[in-house]
Amino acid sequence: MTPVRTTTEVFAASGLTQAEVERLRLVLEDWQLLADLGFCDLVMWVCLDEGWVAVAHARPMTGPMAFVDDMIGRHAFDDLREVIDAAADAGQCIDADGLEGTTKVAAVPVRLGGRTVGVVTRHQPGGRDRSTSPLERTYGELTDMLSEMLVRGEWPSASAPTGQRRGAPRVADGVIQLDERGEVLFASPNAVSAMRRLGHDGQILGAVLAQAIGGLPRLDGPLDEGLAIVVMGRAAWRAEVTAGGQAATLRALPLTRGGARQGAIVLIRDISDLRHRDEEVLSKDQTIREIHHRVKNNLQTVAALLRMQGRRVEDGEGRQALREAERRVGVIAMVYETLSTGFSEEADFDEIAVRGLRGVIEVARTQGSLDSRVEGSFGWMGPNEATSVALILSELIQNAVEHGVPDGGAIVVRAERTAADGEDILRVSITDDGAGLPAGFRPSRAGLGTRIVTSMVQDLRGTIRWEDNPQGGTTVRFSARLRQRS
Numbered sequence: 001m002t003p004v005r006t007t008t009e010v011f012a013a014s015g016l017t018q019a020e021v022e023r024l025r026l027v028l029e030d031w032q033l034l035a036d037l038g039f040c041d042l043v044m045w046v047c048l049d050e051g052w053v054a055v056a057h058a059r060p061m062t063g064p065m066a067f068v069d070d071m072i073g074r075h076a077f078d079d080l081r082e083v084i085d086a087a088a089d090a091g092q093c094i095d096a097d098g099l100e101g102t103t104k105v106a107a108v109p110v111r112l113g114g115r116t117v118g119v120v121t122r123h124q125p126g127g128r129d130r131s132t133s134p135l136e137r138t139y140g141e142l143t144d145m146l147s148e149m150l151v152r153g154e155w156p157s158a159s160a161p162t163g164q165r166r167g168a169p170r171v172a173d174g175v176i177q178l179d180e181r182g183e184v185l186f187a188s189p190n191a192v193s194a195m196r197r198l199g200h201d202g203q204i205l206g207a208v209l210a211q212a213i214g215g216l217p218r219l220d221g222p223l224d225e226g227l228a229i230v231v232m233g234r235a236a237w238r239a240e241v242t243a244g245g246q247a248a249t250l251r252a253l254p255l256t257r258g259g260a261r262q263g264a265i266v267l268i269r270d271i272s273d274l275r276h277r278d279e280e281v282l283s284k285d286q287t288i289r290e291i292h293h294r295v296k297n298n299l300q301t302v303a304a305l306l307r308m309q310g311r312r313v314e315d316g317e318g319r320q321a322l323r324e325a326e327r328r329v330g331v332i333a334m335v336y337e338t339l340s341t342g343f344s345e346e347a348d349f350d351e352i353a354v355r356g357l358r359g360v361i362e363v364a365r366t367q368g369s370l371d372s373r374v375e376g377s378f379g380w381m382g383p384n385e386a387t388s389v390a391l392i393l394s395e396l397i398q399n400a401v402e403h404g405v406p407d408g409g410a411i412v413v414r415a416e417r418t419a420a421d422g423e424d425i426l427r428v429s430i431t432d433d434g435a436g437l438p439a440g441f442r443p444s445r446a447g448l449g450t451r452i453v454t455s456m457v458q459d460l461r462g463t464i465r466w467e468d469n470p471q472g473g474t475t476v477r478f479s480a481r482l483r484q485r486s
Contacts, residue, residue, distance in 0.1 A: 005073040010055040014046045020117040027110055028056050030156040031120065033253070033267075036171035038143035039063035039136070041123040043071045044110075045084055052076040052084050055118070062172055066123040080121065083107045088116040093147050108147045120150070138177060138186045142265060145255050154256050157236050168238070169251050169269035176266040182208050182232040185263070194270045198243045209233075209266065218244040233264020240271070247275045290340075299333035324449070331356060331394045335386045347386045349378035350415075356390060357413060360397045368408020370401065376415040378426065385482050388456045389426070395449040396430045396476050404434035404474050417482075424482040426462075433473040437466060453478075 005013070011021050024044065035042045035058045044056040054071040076084055079096075087094040087107035096105045106122040122143070132140075149155035174191030176184055187195075187204045195204055199217045210231040220242040227239040230252040238251045253265040303326045310322035334355060338347045353374050361370050381389065393413070400411050412431045417424050443450050443466065457464045460480035467475055 005053070007055050007072060010046060010048070010053050010073065013048055014055075016046065016117055020112050020115075023112045024055070024110060024118045026156055026158060027118075027120065027150065032058055032061070033171060034120075034122070034143060034146050034150075035060045036062045037139045037146065037175075038122055039124060039139070040104075040143075041066040041125075043067075043121045043123065045076060045119045045121065046117070047088075050075065052081055052119070061170065064125045066125040080105065084119045084121065087119055091116060092151060093144075106147065108150055111151060111153060122147070134186075135188055139171075139175070142175075142177065142255075145262075149256060152258075154259075155253070159236065169249055169267035171267065173267060173269035176204075176209060176268060178209060178233045178264045178266060180261055180263050182210050182264075184209055184212075191268050194248050194268045197246045197270055197272070198241065198248055199246070213241060216241070216243040220245070230266065233266060234261070242275075246270065246272045248272075295333075295336045299329050299336065303329040303333060327394065327398070328391060330359075331390050332387050334359070335383065335390050338386075339383060346380040346382050349381050349386055349389065350374070352386060352390055353378055353393060353413060353415070356394055357397060357411075360394065360401060361411075370405065370408055371410040372412070374413045374415070377417060378415045378428075379417045379424065379482075381482060385460070385480075388460055389428075389480060392453050392456050392478065393428070393430070395453045396478075399449060400430055400432040400434070400474070400476075403438075404432035406434075409433045409473075419484060422484060424484050426480045426482055427477070428479075429475055429477045431469065431473060431475045433469075433471075436468045436472060436474050441466065 011024075014021075016024075024046070028044065031042055031044075039060050039062055041060065042056075042058040043054050045052040046055050047053075052075065054074050054076070057067070057071040059065040059067075083094055083096045083105060084107050087109045091109055091111060093109075094107045096107070104122075104124040108120045108122065109116045110118040110120060146155055172190065174194045175186070175188040176191050177186040179185055184204050184207050192204055195212065198213075200212050200215075202212070204212065210228065213227065213231050224239040224241065226237050227241060227250075229235045230237050230239040230250050233252045233254055236253055238249060240247060240249045242248075247270070249269050249271050251267045253267075254261050255263045255265065306322050306326040306329065310319050310326065313319045313322060335347060335352060338352055339345075357372050357374060361372050378389070397411065397413070405411065410433050412429075414429045414431070416427045418427075419425075443454055443464075454464060457478050457480065460482070462478055462480040464476065464478035467477070469475055
């Protein structure tokens, strides 16, 4: 069985120029509008050496589909091929009836520079025996108008806001048809409902949409600068309007013939629920940042109290213990400071690592100069993981400065993060070019800092080891298992 070719593969085999492919891709970005208005499947065909091959397939979201199986990569069957050939040669829309289980087929050529570069076929499903309603008649007329605009290259426009972006209005949300003066010729039931929710209580049909929108009671805030253009249907653009706590987004599509505007389609969607959810998310983000900010401030207060207490203690182990406690609290405060200034619940640890290394170097008491750098990337971490890794780094760098290179030297921090089994493995090494490990060194019998590091590495389900470098100095390597970013 021959494997089905993808859209990209069919385009690559078509021999079309880059500009021609871009024209076809522009059609694909917005052709869902045509499928929904026409209650039909759309298939785009390009000509290869072996004949017409389907490069894309869209189904309507407003009614039943004509094809269950996807058509991408398939060849046009004989009857359909004749219709496609006729449309491509004539450079105009061609209609046909009763082809392979559909009640109606239309072939719409896509042209560029006077040449047909592809053909879009519209397929209405069989068995549609219901009487044609005003909505269906209007949608059918709009479908034919858009198809003719497609042939003439007047739709879609490269400057139009196409695509299925969040909040973008669709045919099923509400359709309003305007004449060239901006008067409403037709409004779907959903469009009428959207206008009602905004506060419009008059007749929509026959009204000037710009006046209906402008006369809404309790318009909230400054109007969208593009709203006037949209509600008059003068340009392919989007705008939003808010009234009485309700919000709607509108998208205009001018209907043209030979460059002359004959009216417009305006899609309208009630986005009040979306706006409310966005506000909830924003409020949540602001609350989280405020919490991180307060934690940072409280930790800095604790560090200041330890500093003040240390000044009242005579030189010795007590003052040194308070100084180390102040440094550790400061490291945790630095993590929460990073969290409080971003828009994520995670922190970019590369920034924390560089700041932490510089902080230790700046206050280090050494006889000579220190050269330090961070290589590789730590990636993003949540607050708990970032706090633990920051404390581990701080302790190991402090030990390297005090015991490895007290007379000056170099310290290099290297980080590597890889994914494995649903987790991220972080591997870090801290290398100095000092005198090496003291004779008989055993981590289990070392000081408080080393015991803190060992305990935290175990909490992160990692390992740690100290080793002498062959060329001199010490390297400490530790690993940690971190949660993967979603």
